[in-house]
Amino acid sequence: MKKQVIALLMAAVMVGSMAACGSDGAETTTAAADTATTAAEAEEGKEEAAAGDNVLVMATNAEFPPYEYHDGGDIVGIDVEVAEAIAKKLGMTLEIEDIAFDSIIPELESGKADIGVAGMTVDEDRLKNVDFTEPYTTASQVIIVKEDSDIAGPDDLKGKYIGVQLGTTGDIYASDYEADGSTIERYNNGFEAVQAMQQGKIDAVVIDNEPAKVFVSQNEGIKILDEALTVEEYAIAIKKGNTELLDKINKALAELKESGELQAIIDKYISAE
Ligand code: ARG
Numbered sequence: 001m002k003k004q005v006i007a008l009l010m011a012a013v014m015v016g017s018m019a020a021c022g023s024d025g026a027e028t029t030t031a032a033a034d035t036a037t038t039a040a041e042a043e044e045g046k047e048e049a050a051a052g053d054n055v056l057v058m059a060t061n062a063e064f065p066p067y068e069y070h071d072g073g074d075i076v077g078i079d080v081e082v083a084e085a086i087a088k089k090l091g092m093t094l095e096i097e098d099i100a101f102d103s104i105i106p107e108l109e110s111g112k113a114d115i116g117v118a119g120m121t122v123d124e125d126r127l128k129n130v131d132f133t134e135p136y137t138t139a140s141q142v143i144i145v146k147e148d149s150d151i152a153g154p155d156d157l158k159g160k161y162i163g164v165q166l167g168t169t170g171d172i173y174a175s176d177y178e179a180d181g182s183t184i185e186r187y188n189n190g191f192e193a194v195q196a197m198q199q200g201k202i203d204a205v206v207i208d209n210e211p212a213k214v215f216v217s218q219n220e221g222i223k224i225l226d227e228a229l230t231v232e233e234y235a236i237a238i239k240k241g242n243t244e245l246l247d248k249i250n251k252a253l254a255e256l257k258e259s260g261e262l263q264a265i266i267d268k269y270i271s272a273e
Helices: 002-020 039-051 078-089 101-109 169-180 190-198 207-217 242-260 261-269
Strands: 029-030 054-062 068-071 075-076 093-098 130-132 136-144 161-165 183-187 203-209 222-224 229-233 237-239
Touching: 002 068, 002 222, 054 101, 068 078, 068 190, 068 261, 078 093, 078 242, 078 261, 093 136, 101 130, 101 237, 161 190, 169 203, 169 229, 190 203, 190 207, 190 222, 203 207, 203 222, 203 242, 207 222, 207 242, 237 242, 242 261
Parallel strands: 054 093, 161 183, 161 203
Antiparallel strands: 029 093, 068 075, 130 237, 136 203, 136 222, 136 229
């Protein structure tokens, strides 16, 4: 029964996101991951980029600090730097497409984007539609509440109003509580969910631990509960069956892990407790 609800939810999310596809004002940024050294190579690189086969298009949803977020006019964060390092290893130029989170998988399926890098959790249902690389980090779903809340742990979410980002694993797990009389409010991003809680519209927010820490540090009077809901792994999503790209990216990722570069990127954005 639980599985069925999740499957239905995912189906609804997919349909919803397909309908929304292209209407969300996708924003494109080109990051400097060009490795061309000589003028001739640079010229060649330009031609290839124009032809489209030397550009690695990353689909993301830049509302998810510290993994991807807006800093002035730029999109920055762990995922951006990891993708840049991968593009560099592949001799490609990274291009970032900032779209709704639930549009990322359809964007990969249609071939408009090559990689989905968005703090995306490896999940069984998603694996039906895309392939995932080896994981590059672990995370968890946590509960944010107001400091004076009577919600002290996951069990207390029963019967409450829970805010999530639409189409995320937080959405999937929180939706389990619908059977217990909880109401799920789905927002375009985690920040909006936190704002809604501050305005008293909802009782709790279920979201990934690192964005949760950022939101709590930027807002007065809210806290993260000690007990997490799940433990998850983030990986890069790729169009199903594109094993050539999958293998290349797994190789690049393995090198970044081996050299310590991956950890250095993570440490730049997340200070150790
Ligand atoms: N880890 C969660 C998931 O895979 C949330 C990811 C949200 N990412 C984002 N860039 N908004 O569903």
